[in-house]
Amino acid sequence: MHMSQSTPSPVASPPPGRSPARGVVISTPIPGPNARTVIERDRRYLMTSTKTSPVVAASASGCWVTDVDGNRLLDFASGVGVLAAGHAHPDVVRAVREQVGRLSHFAGTDFYYENQTLLAERLAGLAPGSFEKKVFFTNSGAESVEAALKLVRYHRQRPIVVGLLGGFHGRTMGALTMTTSKPVQRARYAPFVGGGHHIPAPTCYRCPYRLEYPSCDLYCAKILKELYFHTSIPPEDVAAFVAEPVMGEGGYVVPPPKWHATLKGILDEEKIPLIDDEVQAGVGRTGKWFGIEHHGVVPEIVTMAKALGGGFPLGAVTFPTEYDFPVQGSHSNTFGGNVVAVAASLATLDVIEKERLLDNARVQGSYLLQRLGELARRHEEIGDVRGLGLMTATEFVRDRRTKEPAPEFRDRVVDEAVRRGLVLLGCGRSTIRYIPPLIVRREEIDEAVEILDAAISAAHARA
Ligand SMILES: Cc1ncc(COP(=O)(O)O)c(C=O)c1O
Incomplete structure (x- = not known):
């Protein structure tokens, strides 16, 4: 570590297009x-x-x-995991500058512009699964989760969504219904939207059943079928199951091998779709486009935000085409897919690929x-x-x-x-x-x- 009281000089010459690894410089107490x-x-x-x-x-x-x-x-916080390409990546800055001078907003839900179509096409291709998908653009992670919850409720007309104790899905009322990572996030907000149920999460370091992997035989996934579906959660009333590929705000908890596959098998038996909340893990953070790819299962619905916008507010939901609304007006927004945020996103995806x-x-x-x-x-x-x-x-x-x-x-x-x-x-x-x-x-x-x-x-x- 380099600490100095004076103006720093670079410690290494950088590769082209990258800022130098200059070392930390502390010249006042923090905060100064x-x-x-x-x-x-x-x-x-x-x-x-x-x-x-x-x-x-x-x-x-x-x-x-x-x-x-x-x-x-x-x-080492990246604006809460947002800046995948780093701060002020020249390609992202250039794309944003070019876009903002030409067209900065046009309401992509009410009118048309090409770059959001390009990004939707690209995300439909990147999201797991070869089935036909559509995309809805949002402004945040919570709004992506909110849209996913509305899509499944509308399409499936079932009242229950099941999630994990410790999961985080955002703070708007629908998303908050499924968020259980800390009591302070829920205290004094009840009643919630209704229909939210939770089961213990696969947290091996602190197994809620005091079992050991692998001799536990993934009881924490199987319990959904063996206990909950026979007691408090009638499977025919379940619109969807929502889970993160790696629990983020809840403590960066990586589920054990085969947990997702076992859970998905149970959901498939009951034809319950999986909402894969990739708001924190998605768009490259885990070393794959989406964290769920490590687990070898294909979710029906994927929610994303954070890194997707390259530093600008942008979220998205990908979902099977047959879940689309049959009429106009059932769901929409004003800023979702903002043309500048989309330009930053396309440039960021290019940087992820190119570099x-x-x-x-x-x-x-x-x-x-x-x-x-x-x-x-x-x-x-x-x-x-x-x-x-x-x-x-x-x-x-x-x-x-x-x-x-x-x-x-x-x-x-x-x-x-x-x-x-x-x-x-x-x-x-x-x-x-x-x-x-x-x-x-x-x-x-x-x-x-x-x-x-x-x-x-x-x-x-x-x-
Ligand atoms: C997995 C997950 N879902 C949803 C959200 C909510 O995102 P936002 O803060 O953009 O509303 C977060 C935020 O940390 C998250 O980590």
Whole structure:
């Protein structure tokens, strides 16, 4: 790690089109004086939401963010997993500039423009399954989930949707009905939309049945048929099952092998479609276009957002053509498929292909997991290291034997890391996720791990 009080100079000459791996530069405490001013005014005027770190960005490039005091930080949060191609990728910037000067909005649900047709065609081809698909564009992950729930309710005329305890699907009322990753997200909002049921999630590190994989024989999937379908959930009333390929906000929980396949087998017997919520895992994060591709099953419906828009608000749902609405007006919006967001999206998908970022996510993701594993051998507070591609995490515990979550320790690590120039985000009860842009390089991972190592030691010293 490079820390300096003066103007930084590049430490390596970059390959063409990439910003250099310049190293972290900390010249004021974080937050610095300019950042403090912004934060004070923000607190005065902005609604309380989910802010955790006092980083006030001024500009960014690649995996690097410069704050309003001139500090240069390494971004392992990517705007919550959004910036697959990195900050300000020249191809994305060019596409947006060209588009915004020509046509910036035309209401793609009411009129026509070509680039949203091109993107819909492309997503229908990328989403798993060879069946005919259609696409609806949205502005966010929650709106994508909301649209998927409306599609299945309309098409199937059944009242129930089943999800996983710990899953996150967004905060609008329909999506929130299926979101159960933290009580604070649901407290004081009941009654929900109705029809939402949940079963325990496949969380091997904390198996709700206290079983061990593989001797458990995937009881956590089979229980849907063996217990729920015979008690509280009549299968003929189920419109859909919704699940993430890797539980994101709920703690970056990777399901065990064959869990999805076993679940899908049960759903297929009852002709219940699977809504695969790829809002966090999709568009390359796990080293495949969609996380579900690791699990070898084909979902009927896929929801996406975050990385899809290349930094602009854009979500989408892909679904079987026969689920389409038979009449106009049953569902729509104003900004979904905004022409500038679509231009950014098409450019981002091109960058992912051209720069082989799926391969990079797999290669760098396994290197990052290996490095996190090394940290786990030295820091007993790390109870678990897990991930798929560049969707990686460490879970912090008070005691490795009891696995008691250590949320305060986790928060201290995030705080110590940001003071040292590494931007991180928590998830679950006591987990930190590591989600750099998919362009991340090995030396950037080394620098992040070095900072994280120091941050964990500092958090330990503060305990
Ligand atoms: C899997 C999943 N679904 C839905 C959402 C909601 O997305 P948004 O915050 O864009 O509404 C999220 C957000 O983190 C998510 O991770």
